[in-house]
Amino acid sequence: MRYRWIPLIFLLSTAPLGGIATSPWGDMRSKHSWKTIPENWESLGLPPTDTMIDLYIALKPYRENALIDALNEVSDPRHPRYGVHLSREQVADIVAPHPDTVQLVHSWLEHHRVTSSSVSVTHGGSSLTVTGVSVSQANDLLGASYELYTHTKTNETIVRTLGYSLPVVLHGHVQTVAPTTFFSSPLTQWQTPRKRSGVAAMRPGKSPSRRDDADVTPAFLRWLYSTVAYVPSAMDRNTVGVTGYNQEYPSPADLTSYMRKYRPDGIDATYVVESVNGGEYDPNNPGEEANVNIQLSEGMTYPTPQIFYSTKASPNGDSFLAWLNAVLSKQNVPQTITTSYGTFEKLSPKGYALQVCYLIAQLGARGASVLFASGDDGVGRGDCTRFTPVFPATCPYVTAVGGTMSFGPEVAASFSGGGFSEYFVRPGYQQQAVSTFLDNLGQQYSGLYNSLARGIPDIAAQAMMISFFHKGEEVITEGTSCSAPIVSGIISLLNDHRLSQGKPPLGFLNPWLYGGGLNGFNDIVSGSNPGCNTDGFSAVVGWDPVTGLGTPDFLRLMHILDPGSSNPPE
Known part of the structure; x- marks a missing residue:
């Protein structure tokens, strides 16, 4: 609702007749x-x-609606302004x-x-x-x-x-x-890593056998999501941003070990570190989260340039706001940004959540695809009176990434965070897909979630048995914290393809994903995400609050964007 403007001079001089001016x-x-x-x-x-x-x-x-109106226009392939992203100065003018x-x-x-x-x-x-x-x-x-x-x-x-x-x-x-x-501080969306215990790595050939207990590696991921034959070429124009919080940093030595074993053509892979608010960088004391994010991102996108943001909260302040304000102050922003941190939405005051989401919308308007992990607690943790989705994944200007496991076919990971926001209404791009799911769900879980709200996740990727290196040792982990950089890698390759053809990057993804991009996903139709002492939601045909629209197929998505680029797989 638009608020009414009252002249400042009136506010500062209001007084009863014959009396002394009162202060507002x-x-x-x-x-x-x-x-x-x-x-x-x-x-x-x-x-x-x-x-x-x-x-x-x-x-x-x-102009309270101007930013979102502009974001929707530049993000909708059906609109004449699709891809005409805004500059830093244009956004600043709109949000003034x-x-x-x-x-x-x-x-x-x-x-x-x-x-x-x-x-x-x-x-x-x-x-x-x-x-x-x-x-x-x-x-x-x-x-x-x-x-x-x-x-x-x-x-x-x-x-x-x-x-x-x-x-x-x-x-x-x-x-x-x-x-x-x-x-709340940003929490990682994953499970505690454990040492690799001699299980085999997934090394699919032409017709791989199913191994649910095998490690997930770049070779497997590139095969599963059809990126193996694509070679990036727009390295001078395309960048991936990987956010880091809580004094966690990646290690170049661990990255080299990872690439040497799993992506030997990229043994020289590296990244640039940008400090936000004095964020530190100690590669000799790396964090597990930062390591897995950088390694998965490099494994999917090499040799695309990577920026790791080491973010320190403002003095007694907040990490999300610190990072968003710092990145938005730059003249250029990465075309793809992945974040594997979040917090339960219920722990975020609504006004704070709206502001964080509004800043994310500004990134989208400037041409960035912003992805967040959807969480690792299914529909919620503990004894919940309401399901508890994760923020900022619930922001409608984020592409939220859930988790899957196995292959042939993939199924939902049981911890995949999903559900419905308590703060954000369902956006137009989601209306048809989510309404179909809710119509089929009926009255199950009535009263445990907001049926009129934004649903998450939007899409998903592998989240189990993920292999990476930490302090010289090979370890495995699981969580949507791994899914987010995997998907962001695929989006970055799509951006590379567009930029190499002189086209703009994808920017805010969701209007395209729920529209023309639908046929580029592998629908996940089995599994569920229990929590709050319930069985949670189930993965079904179409969108669901466990795996979203499904997992991406790079070749099909590239063909949808550019029908002349390649033939989609049979």
Whole structure:
């Protein structure tokens, strides 16, 4: 619903006749609050009096629908503007707030004695960062009560508040403020790796025999998804971005070992590291997540250039926002971006989730295909009163990737995250596919999910018995954390093909996937994703909230995009 603009001068001078002008800043209303401390966190009490934080203030755009309208146009093959992606400056202009919004927020900050030198703007003024704010000043600004909290499992310590408020006059102008009530850190979507125990690797020939206990390698994946014969040629224009969080870094030595064994033509494979917010890089102390992401991506796309983003959260801030704002500030963005991290949507305040999703939409408008793992807990973990999907996979501008296993045919991995958002309505591109599934589902699980919402995943790929190298040893793992870089590799090869022909990259994928791209997927029709003490959803003919539209076939997808490029397989 569009909010009504009230002239700033009116807001700042409202007063009863014959009285003294009243200030709009004292009339506070809650923006978000938790009833209890979020799960797995506990309070350590008040932070030291000299504790300082940086506040990120996301402002609402004046033209609230303009970005999504533009994104839909450049992402829909049926639209005349398909592929005419926007520049950084064009996006900044579209998402700019109304001048009254900027003046009003600055007046509010000045009222609380925030100096102008501590305020910086990003993306044409669509957000503000206020540096060096004392906790006591933040409490005054936001009607908050900041405390130190520690995570009971990871020992991570953060400064957060269980609730915050804004003056009523700002609610129509400010989307969210961080750090406030978002407690969760990005979690990897996979299972703990284990040492390889002598099982054979999948090395399919012309007619491979089925081996459910064999390791999944690049040779198998390239055969299964029909990329083995494709040789990238647009390396000067095409890039894959691999995001990293939680101080996890890949190892070039482990990458070399992986490529030497499984992709010997790419033994010289490498990657560029970009630090976000001072993110570190210690290749001698690699993280398992970062290693498997880079190795799978390289195994699928070599010699396409790779960027690994080592992301450190803003001081007492948030990793997702830090990475998105950093990448959007660049003149150019990678054509394909894969992320194997997420958190349960229910742990994300709605205003925060909407802002993260809005930033992802900006990446799509600029021509990036953004993929996220759909999660490893089926429809939810533990005793759930509602199914619990994973965010940012639930964002409708993300391509969410679920998991499969086996082959001949593939089946759904039992942990494949799937379900329906509580925040995001079902997008138009999904209406027909999801409605068909729900019609067939009937009343099963009624009340456990939002039947009007965005469904995930969109597509899927292998997620079991994934082989990679870590600290010199070959290990195996499983999870949609592996599926995401596998699929992103296939999308990157499609982008390579388009760019080599002078065409634009695919950008935001979903309108094409649910439209003309449908015939390029292997439909997965068996398996389910149990959770929340239920059997979960079942993989069926067509889209389902376990494996989405299915797993990609590169040659068929390339033929759909360019009918003259090759003949689709029989």
